[in-house]
Amino acid sequence: MGTVKEAVDVEVPLHMAYNQWTQFEEFPNFMEGVDEVRQLDDRHNHWTTSIGGVRREFDTEIVDQLPDDRITWRSVGGDTQQRGSVRFERLDDTHTRVELVMEVEPSGVAEQSADALGLIDRRVKGDLRRFKDYVEGEGGATGGWRGRIRPEDPGTPL
Structure with a gap:
């Protein structure tokens, strides 16, 4: 499993950066290759992606x-194996660092080649830059969910 770690500083307050990230259905607006994200409930999302000509659906x-701190996830079922965490760090009243760590198990020849060439790292870096542009350009978060989800298995989060 390859690990990708990237960070970006955004010029919005901590709560605004966090709130916008909780709007999973907005991800196609700034994530390359993400066609759709449907939020099924507070814990589960269904993703449709098209990357390198390969269309995948997974949950x-x-x-x-934890509001204003972190969101940690994992894939469940399907061919796509990944887990990750996004953390939010207050830099000052109007700036926040967003750090994303993902572990991805590329499946298929195209994805393994993309990983070997560093394309996954570059895609994540680009997604964070586009998130920065998106959240700063919106003038405020398009929504926000501030509930708390606790791990059922303490060994699960990154």
Whole structure:
């Protein structure tokens, strides 16, 4: 499983950056290759992606979520194996660092080649830059969910 770690500083307050990230159905607006995200309930999302000509559908489960601090998830079922965590760090009243760590198990020749060439790292870096542009350009978060999800299994989060 390859690990990707990227961070971006955004010029919005901590609560605004966190609130926008909780709007999973907005992800196609700034994530390359993400066609659709449907939020099924507070813990589960269904993703449709098209990356390198390969279309995939998979579900993710949020295993730990603490407002203004972190969201940790893992894929459940399907061919796509990944888990990750996004953390939010207050830099000052109007700036926040968003750090994303993902572990991805590329499946298929195209995805393994993309991983070997560093394309997954570059895609994540680009997604974070686009998130920065998106959240700063909106003038405020398009919504926000501030509930707490606790891990059921303490060994699950990153």
